[in-house]
Amino acid sequence: MFIINCPFCGERDQSEFKAGGEAHIERPKQPTELNDEEWAEYLFMRKNIKGIQFERWNHAHGCRKWFNMLRDTSNDEIKLIYKMGEKSPIE
């Protein structure tokens, strides 16, 4: 069980949170402009990185805010947490 430092509520037990998968996959502004392959990329295709990954998490049982997390999926170490909308500090 991780301890997650919610950018709004502070450190809380993992059970208060929901994981939202890979971060920075923006919903296409004009889906109708995309062909089926491009739409499938958005819908289904994922990097699923082993190592440092950008993720979305939601403090579902607290303030209900979504935020971004930088986490090493190989050992579950949380490197960094930053608010939605903030640009990812590392590329």
Next chain:
Amino acid sequence: MLNYQSSIKEEKTYSGLIVKEVVPVMKLNLRGKNREFLSTIGKNINMTLPLEANTSSSSDNYTSMWLSPDEWMIISNYTADKENNNYQIEKLLFSKISKTNLGAVTDVSDQFVMINLKGEKIFDLLSTGCPFNFNEFKKKNGAVTQTLLLQIDVIIHLKEINTVNLFVRRSFSEHLMSWIDDAASRL
């Protein structure tokens, strides 16, 4: 004429703990972001909404709890009238906030049941079903947290040392009370 029936019938006493529902209590959910929203609220209920996370503020009539950067819950400090659920303050804030698109005001008086816990065993009880770290919380008058108790979403407000108001959605309240009754019997 409609009769009032709260979800938790009787008050319960255990070693070092008293548990009862307080009714009726007006509860309003406030949403808003900008400064004008905050000042309008401030003017109309003459108290300022707490901006610091996990805290509350109160005036003679109301207590307001921080729920998220753009969400608060205001409750009436006194019990309301069972024959009448038209709250002046709701009407007022709705017209000043919702109508003017400064934010949102929603009546949640019965969305939540307010369970009052008194006694030195409060946190022994909570820690049997809640992952939250109360070590600092229990020393801090007015502290507020949203967390899970028995996998149920709750809002916990430390009214004063050894007095806690526990807010839980009404449909969960009977189940939670039954669990509290079970756990408290072993304190």
Next chain:
Amino acid sequence: MPKNLRVKSSNFIDETTRVSFKFNGKNYHGFKGDTLASALLANGIHLVGRSFKYHRPRGIMTAGSEEPNAIVQVGNDKAITEPNVRATEVEIYNGLEATSQNCWPSVNFDIGGINNLLSPFLPAGFYYKTFMWPASFWEKYEYLIRHSAGLGKSPTKPDTDIYDHKYVHCDVLVIGGGISGIMAAKTAAQNNLKTLLLDEKTEIGGTTIYQNSDNFKIENKVSSEWLTNEISSLKKLDNLEIKTRTSVAAYHGYNFLLARENLTDHLSASEKKNKVRQRLLKIRAMKVIVATGSLERPLIFNNNDRPGIMLSSAVKKYVDYYGVICGEKNVFFTNNDSAYESAISLSKKGIKVNAIVDIREKSESLIIKEAENLDIKIYWSHTVVDTHGYKKLKQISIMKLSEDAQSVIGSRINVDCDCLGVAGGWTPAVHLFTQSGGKLKFRDVDQVFVPNKYPSKQISIGSCDGDFELDKIIKNSSSSLKDFLEIDKTDYENLSVVNSKEANKKNIWLLPSDKVIGKTKPFVDYQNDATAKDIKLALREGFRSIEHVKRYTTTGMGTDQGKLGNMHALGIIADTTGVKMGELGTTTFRPPYTPLTFGTIVGRNVGEYFDIFRRTPMNDWHIENKAKFENVGQWKRAWYYPQNNESMHEAVQRESLAARASAGILDASTLGKIDIQGSDTSEFLNRVYTNAWSKLEIGKCRYGLMLNEDGMVYDDGVTTRISENHYIMTTTTGGAANVMGKLEDYLQTEWPELDVYLTSVTDHFATASVCGSNSKKILNKLIPDLNLSDENFPHMSFKEAQIGKIKCRVMRISFTGELSYEINVQANYGKSLWEQCMEAGKEFNITPYGTETMHLLRAEKGFIIVGQDTDGTMTPIDLQMDWIVSKKKYDFIGKRSLYRSDTMREDRKHLVGLATDDPKEVLEEGAQIVSELNQSPVQMLGHVTSSYFSPNLNKSIALAVVRGGKSMLGKKLFIPMESRTINVTVTDSVFLDKENERLNA
């Protein structure tokens, strides 16, 4: 009764309190403080159980939780009997009943013992190589294998004990109450850190607490005395909590640990009553100090498993702590100094020590001098080559080791003994450390794995960190604590310490014998009967990795998880394959450290607390009126209301007729309700629903369909525009939470520019839905001042109203096709609202109906239920609901997916109605539909999603999804059941009142 095996010198056994217990049906007694093991030994009993595979007689090997052999069944009550309990961990109490396991008819005469004779034919993995012919016989072979395997017996009745949980948050957690753990806890607490000290034993103090020898002194006191003082000062510290009988089971990331607190297992039945048996502590610690000590290693030699062969440290604990003598003719077999401690303890108490067999050439330490002075015969550079005695050790054979220690020379010397204490050195208990993700390094000097890299805020101190000698333990623990706790001093710097042992050890993983290995039985895993030759066989067959060898030979897979033998297994692999131990690595230690009852893990999450029940404000009324309930998600919903002794069918038929004929009432409080405000609300709804919302008038309601991004129907419900920028959305009962979460997600992450606020008000409102031709009259009685005329209050519109001074919201919407009103009031008035509707409706025979009738009524109208008529693979087009999908809107959730090659196919499954040839025939929901009967494999076109007998139409009706159904109106199809085929015709999905006249009846 054997002669007295008690020595009168134990401070830990209360010889004034006799405790009587049963073992294998025979009565014995011990004293308060005894474990089952010590009490049995005191009664001269060594033979306790039989091994897993060969059913060899086995005795008590250790004095702790690492015990592989002495495991018993405790209790014979079907509800609370417990299998596989370690005799070394059971504290005896009056009335304790224990029996040997895995033997029949008795532990003394076990038919299974035959396996021992067959053992040459049962090497590691033999079952992979046989039992294959004839193929059909495997079932029979397996039956036999299963019944000879297994150890104890599972209870067969529900547990009568209760278990509980507790979350604990502390600054410092200290695991292990031995000398270093006590130093750590005291130091932490003194520096006002909230500290928790856990120990699995009955008392803290570890092995030092019974170390009463001048060979080990601290500040000129024997170490036990010094530690006793430390403990009493420790107990005075107020921000320290000590929990004994508490074993840490798991050490997860982020310093999250699980510990089992054992509260009543040591109590008699009467004392146990109504007490929590075990409590699971869920611990979060800022810092963790691991002081779990070390486990003594056995030595691996031929027939090293006989009852009477024990760990040297166990022999010492039994005599020094429990005051019990394990044998009258004692011999020790060692590769290091620690056996001498035990030997001296015994002989100081006047107990004969026949010899010490030491594989080393010589050792000069003080403690050995003392042993020599006590004229104990020491055989230097000798090894045990065989042991004798089937159910109890009688004699051992020893021989001289060759120069290179690879073989034995000279001739056998036989030494009589009934107890052989083996001392193979010490293995740090690094299990928890590695569980937490810690990395080990191998220390060649004494062949041990020690902690290397810490993954979290933790340290290991004492012998689990590889310090085995008293002086080192104190010195290193003290300095580690200073760094770790960031303090400038401890009480333990420069203490004067006397330690007469030396850390010189000669490590031989597999000791040579005068027989070829094939003829020997050197056990590495005692419980699973895995021998050194099994390991060598596995290697010979190409199993190289330690995990392979472990799985092929089952070494380390017993209930002791190989705490004794794993290191030797590694050593033998390393020696045989010529790989360095360090490079070989260890097998992974998996939680729990010691087995954990399911009950403890589950705690109070049993029975009614297994999962949440949500109840509506009207719930009490439903119960009072004998409703049958249906579980819908977490909700308890009224299913139907049987009268007298109606069957479900009868009740539902009655309810359905009444609802249409006159009036019915449904508790719709469980529907999700979301209050939506903000200047962009209309735009928001446009994006989340498939249809358009901007033009919805204030005070009007509209049905909406919500999709996933992949175009499949996700949820549906009616949304009402209360004022310009204020809507209330309803969702399905089951979908409420998910819809709320999904909408918040889009608002926060995709459309932050929208000014929209969502607030759940599901629980704030109680909802009574009154339907039927008389519903208007009933509502009129209930709310006289509300103008119900069709002009003022038409279908799909909304009004605010008051019942007395209680505000309420009324929607004229219908899920039944009848004229129908949905009244929403604040939840605490819900039951009263319901009762008053019943009162007002009495003259119209208003009939309460449940979910089953609701499903039937809506099916008559062809309205879908998301989750029953859809399964996550249906688009709105598939449902023939094209009308609700806006062609004009630029975008909405899921729109793009509707235009993929597959979702646009014409022959997708479509929602249609089915009529059975026989109008009385009610189809089975889930039944499959075909158009051709005699093709194989038969082509399934779809299935029946909803099916009822409609009392209003007096015939059966069904909804189904059928491939290409759109173009099949009137087509004959078949439903092949097990025994017969049912003929059906495809129809429109609306069966009743296509013209919707009843809405304004």
Next chain:
Amino acid sequence: MKNKYSIFSLIKNAFSYHENWQKAWKDPAPKKEYDAVIVGGGGHGLATAYYLAKKHNMINIAVVEKNWIGGGNTGRNTTIIRSNYLWDASAGLYDHALKIWEGLSQELNYNIMFSQRGVMNLAHNLQDVRDLKRRTHANRLNGIDAYYLSTEEVKKFCPIINTSSNIRYPVLGGTLQKRAGTARHDAVAWGYARGADEMGVDIIQNCEVKGIKRNGDEVEGLETTKGFIKTKKIGVVAAGHSSVLANMAGLRLPLESKPLQALVSEPVKPIIDTVVMSNAVHAYVSQSDKGELVIGAGTDDYISYSQKGSHQIVEGTLNAILELYPIFSRMRMLRQWGGIVDICPDASPILSKTSIKGLYFNCGWGTGGFKATPGSGDLFAHTIANDEPHKLNAAFNLNRFVSGDLVDEHGAAAVAH
């Protein structure tokens, strides 16, 4: 020729103290070049190699394994084998596998202990009942043995289940597939390895793939920790690590890798003689021949390669176990562990060619891959050998995520487990 395993060879070898058993498989160094290389030495990968050699006569091939064979999900799963899937495509795939299971011990001359003790799926609410009936009808028409059981019949088939009607999740019914059951997971990997090795397949352990070398749209070979291996055909069967391999080739897959946990109790005498699955409460239990209760838990909701899951998952599973089997309260958890499962959005696998010539992927089995091992290997071998799918795995192509033609097993309640 390897010596044949039998009771006679056991007895014969006993007299030489088992000193003369041959290696089950060799430990060769990689050659410079192979006709095909399978990446991943789990059950599926080894089976693929076995069938490539056996049925497609491709002898000059290798299996490269990062650690030791069978050490991934093959050695970590709860060994449930069944084929009672809802959709035709799934039913075809899994029943193909089940048919091979039925003769596998004899074919491999290695006892994989396939035990057809039956698998029961329980229904706990009215929708479960509809879904299970729907599945049973579909199974029957697809020629798969499946029966719907009443609550009483459930109780009769597995008496220790708590079927009282007033518990939180009452048992309203269930389905039974009698041909279904369990097998000894390690033995499956070892048996296929021994079989493949005998036909000349190189099984190369401790050989990690570091890169996939491409020449335009074709594969050229593999960069490994044991050097470069030239090959024109690469079959990736890396389960949880599939995305890692895909990224090496510049591909993205519709996969998420998540922790899946399982646990065993201490061994006891036989107490449950079948396999019982309950998707609604997430409880899957059977008893190993050794006597351990083998219990499968659910997946966590976050991506992880750490082979550790969160405690709440294990707790939740045991809650459910005690709800259905209150007699197990005093049984003790002996071992708990985690695996990494690669999950597709539709909970169905991928057995497919890719946009890169000579690169094939077999992945996305999620929590249910073990049961498919022989069929998956057979069909993947076919796909690699012929550079086109067999009709039984045609539906499990990568393009379905573009066209929308998903095989949605969890949408249709029949959770793959």
